[in-house]
Amino acid sequence: MPWSEAFLESQQTHTTTQVVGRELSYTQALNEALSLAMALDPNVFVLGQGVDDPSTMFGVTKGLAEQFGSPRVFETPLSEEGLTGICTGAAMHGLRPVYCHNRPDFLLLAFNQIVNHASKIHYMDNGQNRVPMVIWSAIGRGWGSGAQHSQAIQGLLMSVPGLKIVMPSTPYDAKGLMLSAIADNNPVLIFEHRWLMKQQGVVPEGIYNVPIGKGIYRERGTDLSIIGTSHALALAQQALASLKEQGISADVVDLRTLKPLDHEIILESVKKTGRALIVDTGWAMGGVCAEIGCVIAENCPQILKAPIKRVGLPDLPTPAGHTLEQLYYPSEESMARAILELLNPIGME
Amino acid sequence: MVINFPYQGSDFEDCGDFVARYEASFLTQMFHSMLRIRRIEEAIESQYHQDQMKTPIHLVIGQEAASVGACSALKKSDILYCGHRTNGAYLAKGGDLKGMLSEFFCRKNGCVGSRGGSMHLLDKSVGMAGSSAIVAGAVPIATGAALSAQLRGDDYVSTVFLGDAATEEGVVWESLNFAALKKLPIVYFCENNFFSVCTPLEERQPLDTPIYKKAAAFGLHSVQVDGSNVLKVYEAVTSAVARARRGDGPSFIEVPVYRWRGHGGAGDDSASGYRDPAEVADWQKHCPVEGYAGFLQREGLLDSQQRAAMEQQISTEIAEAFQHAEQSENPTEEDLYSHVYCN
Numbered sequence: 016m017p018w019s020e021a022f023l024e025s026q027q028t029h030t031t032t033q034v035v036g037r038e039l040s041y042t043q044a045l046n047e048a049l050s051l052a053m054a055l056d057p058n059v060f061v062l063g064q065g066v067d068d069p070s071t072m073f074g075v076t077k078g079l080a081e082q083f084g085s086p087r088v089f090e091t092p093l094s095e096e097g098l099t100g101i102c103t104g105a106a107m108h109g110l111r112p113v114y115c116h117n118r119p120d121f122l123l124l125a126f127n128q129i130v131n132h133a134s135k136i137h138y139m140d141n142g143q144n145r146v147p148m149v150i151w152s153a154i155g156r157g158w159g160s161g162a163q164h165s166q167a168i169q170g171l172l173m174s175v176p177g178l179k180i181v182m183p184s185t186p187y188d189a190k191g192l193m194l195s196a197i198a199d200n201n202p203v204l205i206f207e208h209r210w211l212m213k214q215q216g217v218v219p220e221g222i223y224n225v226p227i228g229k230g231i232y233r234e235r236g237t238d239l240s241i242i243g244t245s246h247a248l249a250l251a252q253q254a255l256a257s258l259k260e261q262g263i264s265a266d267v268v269d270l271r272t273l274k275p276l277d278h279e280i281i282l283e284s285v286k287k288t289g290r291a292l293i294v295d296t297g298w299a300m301g302g303v304c305a306e307i308g309c310v311i312a313e314n315c316p317q318i319l320k321a322p323i324k325r326v327g328l329p330d331l332p333t334p335a336g337h338t339l340e341q342l343y344y345p346s347e348e349s350m351a352r353a354i355l356e357l358l359n360p361i362g363m364e
Numbered sequence: 365m366v367i368n369f370p371y372q373g374s375d376f377e378d379c380g381d382f383v384a385r386y387e388a389s390f391l392t393q394m395f396h397s398m399l400r401i402r403r404i405e406e407a408i409e410s411q412y413h414q415d416q417m418k419t420p421i422h423l424v425i426g427q428e429a430a431s432v433g434a435c436s437a438l439k440k441s442d443i444l445y446c447g448h449r450t451n452g453a454y455l456a457k458g459g460d461l462k463g464m465l466s467e468f469f470c471r472k473n474g475c476v477g478s479r480g481g482s483m484h485l486l487d488k489s490v491g492m493a494g495s496s497a498i499v500a501g502a503v504p505i506a507t508g509a510a511l512s513a514q515l516r517g518d519d520y521v522s523t524v525f526l527g528d529a530a531t532e533e534g535v536v537w538e539s540l541n542f543a544a545l546k547k548l549p550i551v552y553f554c555e556n557n558f559f560s561v562c563t564p565l566e567e568r569q570p571l572d573t574p575i576y577k578k579a580a581a582f583g584l585h586s587v588q589v590d591g592s593n594v595l596k597v598y599e600a601v602t603s604a605v606a607r608a609r610r611g612d613g614p615s616f617i618e619v620p621v622y623r624w625r626g627h628g629g630a631g632d633d634s635a636s637g638y639r640d641p642a643e644v645a646d647w648q649k650h651c652p653v654e655g656y657a658g659f660l661q662r663e664g665l666l667d668s669q670q671r672a673a674m675e676q677q678i679s680t681e682i683a684e685a686f687q688h689a690e691q692s693e694n695p696t697e698e699d700l701y702s703h704v705y706c707n
Contacts, residue, residue: 104508
């Protein structure tokens with residue numbers, strides 16, 4: 016087993032959930048969502064480089080080609096812009112594409128079709144056309160992924176009208192949000208995180224939907240609100256657990272989707288705790304953390320007991336080498352430090 | 365006098381046999397359609413300076429045979445996508461004139477509710493599926509429409525108009541490769557008018573490799589025909605559409621044409637120096653509309669009385685459509701916020 020895979024194995028965790036029942040891995044949950052959606056609707060098709068190769072997109076598309084046939088599950092030429100436009104046109108004419116990419120970095124080749132076309136067509140066409148498509152990718156981190164295989168670009172896309180952005184963090188959500196995304200009549204970008212993919216969690220059988228645009232409390236507490244999605248939130252939750260003995264408790268708000276953004280749950284929680292730690296897997300500058308921070312600052316500045324704190328990536332490209340990587344990424348320890356600083360801000364003690 | 369891009373067709377000298385192959389009414393109908401587009405464009409141009417049409421315009425004057433020849437080969441149910449110079453194809457496909465002019469006048473009842481403007485015309489009722497103001501942007505989208513027809517077993521053929529400069533965008537070749545790979549039912553219709561805004565073809569592409577040959581190298585059935593000759597365009601597109609419908613895959617058709625006006629706005633801008641006005645004048649000698657009128661007259665299919673009746677009918681239609689647009693309501697603030705997301 017290459018050490019990268021061994022490392023991923025070590026990231027296995029169990030989703031904390033009240034529900035008991037059948038457990039699946041994160042990728043099995045996604046695979047089941049795709050299989051159910053394809054069985055339900057003959058217009059759903061799956062494409063991407065690797066969806067029908069031995070790796071089957073980390074196992075997410077495993078068995079689909081055998082089950083549904085190659086016209087509906089196919090490998091693509093390396094033409095990200097072209098294929099995104101092709102998906103857009105197919106979606107405008109009755110199909111529901113799910114276009115899978117190993118990494119979000121490759122979506123940067125398709126920005127013309129995502130930003131100039133797919134996101135705007137429903138509006139520009141005065142509601143006469145719709146673009147129901149899913150663009151799926153998995154954010155990488157570590158083992159030398161570097162500046163071009165680890166980017167979390169949700170912040171670049173958050174300001175584009177007409178898009179929806181989904182960032183699941185549990186097997187249950189991964190399946191329910193994939194089913195919601197496929198059923199949605201708009202272009203939906205799903206950003207998974209590679210480090211969440213070995214999780215096991217309770218996943219109900221059959222079709223169910225996790226609503227797009229609605230966050231959820233993972234924990235309830237009093238001292239601060241930790242707000243974010245995906246692996247960044249998981250890291251923050253680990254940090255919080257390490258501080259439990261010090262009597263620190265927090266609301267942990269998993270937004271699940273970044274666009275539409277659930278202002279209600281953000282403001283409800285921050286109005287209760289008065290402190291906000293905002294976390295994201297992307298760059299802190301001008302990104303998701305900045306937007307959420309601004310929502311809080313604009314709506315309830317008088318309630319804040321301490322300045323907003325954000326933990327994202329520094330304003331640097333991701334270094335590829337191991338040592339620099341350790342210095343670059345937030346860790347459980349740095350998240351814990353951020354929590355403590357928020358509770359005891361310098362100059363406000 | 366510098367003519368970089370001379371007309372290289374044969375006018376209608378070799379077209380006598382067309383008369384036996386087609387109904388007279390069809391041949392005159394194509395003339396009517398071209399004349400109508402010319403007059404509509406002239407009317408838009410003549411009123412543009414009044415600043416009531418607050419939208420960029422990209423006139424198709426000089427390229428009418430391409431619009432009409434191609435669209436006459438399509439069924440209403442066939443899908444058409446375009447680029448920014450979309451007036452001709454929209455009208456030739458049967459797009460509603462009132463909807464188009466209302467869009468130009470920024471009215472609520474414009475064909476896309478004043479959200480798209482002149483570079484985004486659309487009339488789904490006649491298969492005019494959309495246009496993109498990003499050069500080559502609609503090319504993969506049209507390819508996706510063809511993929512949908514193939515996967516769903518629908519009978520329509522997808523068609524997309526693109527310009528010479530679009531073939532400098534990588535996404536065109538990505539689309540052609542995919543269409544050839546999957547044998548998609550699509551026709552790529554390339555109007556090569558030699559200029560991208562003011563930049564001539566020789567500064568953008570090696571002239572010794574014609575565009576249609578590049579498409580052929582990607583595995584498409586690919587031809588070049590005189591874009592000022594409506595009959596030759598019609599036959600080339602008819603043949604390509606038949607191939608697509610038979611399941612024989614995509615075609616690429618390059619038609620050299622000439623844009624009599626500037627890239628955008630009213631009037632010819634040759635005086636600015638990017639092309640010799642003599643080149644425009646030379647192409648005007650091979651006018652697609654009057655050249656075809658002369659052919660029909662020589663063949664006894666069009667007389668001055670019929671021509672006058674057409675002019676009269678077109679002029680009345682245009683006047684009514686302008687009046688309709690000018691008198692239509694503007695959109696409101698409420699309209700601004702609708703259709704961001706589709707429910």
